[in-house]
Amino acid sequence: MLSSLLVPLTVAAMGAVAPPDGIRFTDITKDSGLDVTMTSGGTPSTQILEVKGGGLALIDYDNDGDFDLFVPNGATLADTERGPGARLFRNDSTPGAIRFVDVTAASGIAHTRWSFGSAVGDIDGDGFDDLVIACYGPNVVLRNKGDGTFEDISAASGIRGNAETRKWSTAAALADIDADGDLDLYLVNYLEFDAASNPPRANFRGLQVIPGPKGFTGQADRLYRNDGKGVFTDITESSGIGKAPPSYGLNVAVLDLSGDGKPDIFVGNDSQKNFLFINRSADGTIAFDEVGLRAGIATNMEGLEQATMGIGIADVDGNGRADVFTTNFSSDTNTLHLNLDGKFFDDRTAQFNLAAVSRPLVGWAPGFFDFDHDGDEDLLVVNGHVYPQASKQSMDSEYEQRPLLMERRGKRFEPLASAGAWTLEPRRDRTALFADLDRDGDVDILIGELNGRVRVIRNDHALADAPQKDWIVVVPRDVRPGVGNRHAVGSLLTVRTTGADGKELTQRRWLWGGGPFMSNLAPEFHVGIPAGTTAIAVELTWPDGTKASREKVAPGERLVIERAAK
Numbered sequence: 001m002l003s004s005l006l007v008p009l010t011v012a013a014m015g016a017v018a019p020p021d022g023i024r025f026t027d028i029t030k031d032s033g034l035d036v037t038m039t040s041g042g043t044p045s046t047q048i049l050e051v052k053g054g055g056l057a058l059i060d061y062d063n064d065g066d067f068d069l070f071v072p073n074g075a076t077l078a079d080t081e082r083g084p085g086a087r088l089f090r091n092d093s094t095p096g097a098i099r100f101v102d103v104t105a106a107s108g109i110a111h112t113r114w115s116f117g118s119a120v121g122d123i124d125g126d127g128f129d130d131l132v133i134a135c136y137g138p139n140v141v142l143r144n145k146g147d148g149t150f151e152d153i154s155a156a157s158g159i160r161g162n163a164e165t166r167k168w169s170t171a172a173a174l175a176d177i178d179a180d181g182d183l184d185l186y187l188v189n190y191l192e193f194d195a196a197s198n199p200p201r202a203n204f205r206g207l208q209v210i211p212g213p214k215g216f217t218g219q220a221d222r223l224y225r226n227d228g229k230g231v232f233t234d235i236t237e238s239s240g241i242g243k244a245p246p247s248y249g250l251n252v253a254v255l256d257l258s259g260d261g262k263p264d265i266f267v268g269n270d271s272q273k274n275f276l277f278i279n280r281s282a283d284g285t286i287a288f289d290e291v292g293l294r295a296g297i298a299t300n301m302e303g304l305e306q307a308t309m310g311i312g313i314a315d316v317d318g319n320g321r322a323d324v325f326t327t328n329f330s331s332d333t334n335t336l337h338l339n340l341d342g343k344f345f346d347d348r349t350a351q352f353n354l355a356a357v358s359r360p361l362v363g364w365a366p367g368f369f370d371f372d373h374d375g376d377e378d379l380l381v382v383n384g385h386v387y388p389q390a391s392k393q394s395m396d397s398e399y400e401q402r403p404l405l406m407e408r409r410g411k412r413f414e415p416l417a418s419a420g421a422w423t424l425e426p427r428r429d430r431t432a433l434f435a436d437l438d439r440d441g442d443v444d445i446l447i448g449e450l451n452g453r454v455r456v457i458r459n460d461h462a463l464a465d466a467p468q469k470d471w472i473v474v475v476p477r478d479v480r481p482g483v484g485n486r487h488a489v490g491s492l493l494t495v496r497t498t499g500a501d502g503k504e505l506t507q508r509r510w511l512w513g514g515g516p517f518m519s520n521l522a523p524e525f526h527v528g529i530p531a532g533t534t535a536i537a538v539e540l541t542w543p544d545g546t547k548a549s550r551e552k553v554a555p556g557e558r559l560v561i562e563r564a565a566k
Helices: none
Strands: 025-027 056-059 068-071 086-093 100-102 115-121 132-136 140-144 151-153 171-175 184-189 203-204 208-210 222-225 232-234 248-256 264-272 275-279 286-290 309-315 323-326 335-339 345-347 361-367 378-383 404-409 410-415 428-436 443-450 455-459 470-479 491-497 502-508 524-528 531-541 547-550 559-564
Touching: 056 115, 100 264, 132 184, 184 248, 248 309, 309 361, 378 428, 470 491, 470 531, 491 524, 502 524, 547 559
Parallel strands: 115 171, 171 248, 361 428, 470 559
Antiparallel strands: 025 455, 056 068, 068 086, 086 100, 115 132, 132 140, 132 171, 140 151, 171 184, 184 222, 203 208, 222 232, 248 264, 264 275, 275 286, 309 323, 323 335, 335 345, 361 378, 378 404, 404 410, 428 443, 443 455, 470 524, 491 502, 491 531, 531 547
């Protein structure tokens, strides 16, 4: 983790402004039915295993069209195998009223191992989404039986990684790497850790603190190829992924960054250079080259390795390519790498006002979404320090930190001091999910806190005094028989709107494998429609490059685009 001269800045010091009417949230956790506290060791944290927190995952396990919530949950140093257990919550929301019901007992899920990120997808092509859980110790695969219950198929799945208890996986991504229609798996690994040991303290700013990753043995990531029936083969070495050195991996994004129609893999590493694996596959052979340094995305503009946690993807500069945003440790900044041409990336963090405001913060899960439906994507980052003794006096950085909510205004992002009823209170936050949970047309938020309750943050845009149908949602569905990638991970949505003045606006959204931090993405596209729009047209590019277009789309429409066998 990096340490350098810290500029002590607060949101208020950065000139934060009151939010406009369009950005309004309310914390409705108390009345949501979602009553679960995430466990990650003890409080205060004493070892590195405890400080990362845990993940969350959206999964429509019952195929009713809304997003249910899976909480993999953690454990404690005293017993890493028997924590309080994973939880599954069914979504029973109605527009404006987000409600969850605990269905863990009925689901048959009895997973208690210390867990981190989860990946969601139909790994066996039976029409129901399954779960892959990244753990401290052996990783776990839960198959959705289609009747509301799950079964553990870890042994039969072929995912043999982390057979040793001291191995630690942090995140996972399901995506179709080889273009055969099923979901392959990228597994992010962190380091080897003995929960029974007591590593010596490290020195940070003159204080004795929890030792960071440096000094521990890093782990190599793994890539698995799916046979279409949910059985995976380790192709790490043959694919070229294994040429990258073992590192402290924390997160992953799988999408086409080079623009050649094939999914690439970006990996965020802690206190080491990040990886960019460019997909060179051809003629049925899977091949990747690691080009992070050459492409300019392995470090920040100063050539410094960062402590990368979260990942966000957006077309920030409007050039039609996916840019990569990462969250990092305090005394550093979050980083925005613009995708210039599919080959080279440029650190433009300061240009978009994303640098100085993040220096006092330890950033985790970011999300680019159009919270106010004005035709551009705003940004939310959840924050929280890893050192319990962190304070403004000791580290110029508090232990509990406010979420950083920034509204896109022209060519810059501006921090907001509050968001309607939501006061952005300081927390030990780690992960977040973004989705229209109540199907009212705006994007709500679920936030996971280190040893804290999962919170439900409702977007109140649709509850305005005069609500507008100023959005569209596009849901891709590949319904061809036997296709596991039925949510079209790797697809791109392009939306073109025309205003009353004749001016055209193009917006792009990517559905990528992975998620903000130890989490996943809602498998649908949300797009805000600016006031005065007179025409909306959408183009969906499927993972294999095939395109589907729809003209004269109505605002407020939830458009399902299906791909069926001819």
